[in-house]
Amino acid sequence: MKNRRMLISTVALLSLVLAETLTAFASGSAPTTLATAEAKVTEAEKAQAAAASKLAEAEASKAAAEAKLAEAKSTKAAAEAKVAEAKAAKAAAKVQLTEAESAKEKISRNNSTLYQYSAINALMQGQFDGDKTLGEVAEHGDTGLGTFNGVNGELTQMDGKFYRFDNNGHFLQVDNKEKTPFVSTVFFQSEKTIEVGQINEFADLTKILSAQMSKKNNFYAFKVHGTLNYLKVRSEPKQEKPYPTLPKVLENQSVWEYQNVTGTLVVFYTPNYAAMLNVPGFHAHFVSDDKKIGGHVLNLKMVSGTAQIDPIEKLQVELPQSPEFHDTDLTQVDPADVHNVETDH
Numbered sequence: 001m002k003n004r005r006m007l008i009s010t011v012a013l014l015s016l017v018l019a020e021t022l023t024a025f026a027s028g029s030a031p032t033t034l035a036t037a038e039a040k041v042t043e044a045e046k047a048q049a050a051a052a053s054k055l056a057e058a059e060a061s062k063a064a065a066e067a068k069l070a071e072a073k074s075t076k077a078a079a080e081a082k083v084a085e086a087k088a089a090k091a092a093a094k095v096q097l098t099e100a101e102s103a104k105e106k107i108s109r110n111n112s113t114l115y116q117y118s119a120i121n122a123l124m125q126g127q128f129d130g131d132k133t134l135g136e137v138a139e140h141g142d143t144g145l146g147t148f149n150g151v152n153g154e155l156t157q158m159d160g161k162f163y164r165f166d167n168n169g170h171f172l173q174v175d176n177k178e179k180t181p182f183v184s185t186v187f188f189q190s191e192k193t194i195e196v197g198q199i200n201e202f203a204d205l206t207k208i209l210s211a212q213m214s215k216k217n218n219f220y221a222f223k224v225h226g227t228l229n230y231l232k233v234r235s236e237p238k239q240e241k242p243y244p245t246l247p248k249v250l251e252n253q254s255v256w257e258y259q260n261v262t263g264t265l266v267v268f269y270t271p272n273y274a275a276m277l278n279v280p281g282f283h284a285h286f287v288s289d290d291k292k293i294g295g296h297v298l299n300l301k302m303v304s305g306t307a308q309i310d311p312i313e314k315l316q317v318e319l320p321q322s323p324e325f326h327d328t329d330l331t332q333v334d335p336a337d338v339h340n341v342e343t344d345h
Contacts, residue, residue: 112313114219114268115140116184118320120338121276121330123147123182126243130181130320134162138176140316141185143221145268145285149179151249152238154296156266156285157185163287165294167237167254173291181320184268184278186221190308196226199302202344206282209267212309219312220269226305231258232344233286233295250341256295263288265297275335277317279342298344 117132129149137144137157144157153166164174194212199205209222234253266285270278284297319325 112186112189112311113140113316114184114186114221114312114314115316115318116278117146117180117318118182118325119277119317119330120182120279121333122320122325122328123151124246124333124338124341125328125330126245127320127322127324127328128181128239128243129322130179131322132180132183132318132320133176134174134178134180135176137180137183137185138162141187143188143223143266144183144185145266145283146180146183146185148174149181150238150240150243151181151236151246154233154235154285154294155180155183156287156294157183158264158266158287163291163294165233165235165285165296167235169235169254169256171288171292171294186310186312188221188223188308188310190223190310193306193308196224196302196305196307198304199300201301202282202284202297202299205265205300205302209269209282209307209309212307213269213311215311217271217273219271219274219315221310221312222265222267222269223308224265224267224305225263225308226265227260227262227303228258228300229260229303230299230301231261231286231293231297232256232299233258233293234298235295247337247341255298256293258293261288261293263293265300272335274315275338276330276333279338280335281339283342296342 115137117137118127118130128147128151134157138160142157142160144155146155146157147153148155148164153164156163156165162174162176162178163171165171192212194208196205196208199208205224209220209224213220232255234250234255236249236253239249264287266287268278268283270280270283272280274280285294286297286300287294
């Protein structure tokens with residue numbers, strides 16, 4: 001505004017000089033010299049140019065200030081967006097922490113509890129359909145053994161995932177919506193780990209594990225990881241109704257033998273007094289590290305490995321609520337028959 005006033009004043013000065021000159025000529029009294037008038041005009045023009053320059057400079061400064069203001073507003077908006085993003089991340093982290101603590105608490109509540117659905121004697125008598133989904137089973141444990149409805153392959157649960165080793169020798173992860181007629185699971189927590197040396201047969205492994213069982217009447221879960229120079233496993237064909245007994249099914253079992261495989265044996269031990277509930281003694285399934293080989297273990301030879309040991313203090317059994325289960329005499333099963341269908345012979 002100041003520069004504008006200066007420019008107006010300069011123009012006014014030029015007008016005044018011109019007016020004085022014209023007046024002088026009109027009155028017959030010319031300026032002292034024409035040069036003096038021209039000097040004043042020149043001076044006024046320089047003042048006008050200077051004022052115009054300052055005006056342009058002021059306008060440029062104003063534009064720069066406006067640009068900086070816009071930049072500052074943009075920076076502020078970006079900062080506010082980052083703050084909002086950080087707050088959202090913090091809120092999400094709190095939710096995840098709450099969920100993790102809830103899961104931890106749930107595991108703690110179920111620690112050392114073996115959950116079992118149905119009884120081995122029901123399975124032995126051909127009760128091959130259950131209403132328990134694997135998703136429901138997973139609420140009670142992350143490590144388990146069992147089978148699928150229709151005894152459609154060997155079921156192994158490890159690290160919370162369920163796998164099927166079918167009658168064609170395929171090992172696949174399965175959906176939690178599938179159902180099981182018989183399964184055992186536990187949230188596995190190792191109490192201790194031991195080194196396992198060379199083993200020439202499955203019975204050798206059971207002797208080593210038995211020596212680590214200080215509570216002989218407890219159930220136990222084990223994870224044995226190692227390199228096997230020999231492995232013998234089985235699976236069975238899916239059955240259609242009317243179902244035969246399990247011994248009849250296993251007359252047509254498929255057996256595979258492998259050499260030089262590395263993986264994990266999921267092993268459960270059931271004391272003999274509970275033989276009507278689960279497989280008495282040691283019951284093992286195998287999962288190879290590459291998730292290509294599995295199945296019910298019949299025999300093995302091991303080069304070396306480690307065994308994790310989890311003593312189980314509680315047993316929770318959920319019984320099927322079907323007429324078939326209610327009406328069957330589950331005492332009509334010889335434990336020796338259970339042993340025969342689960343072992344190599």
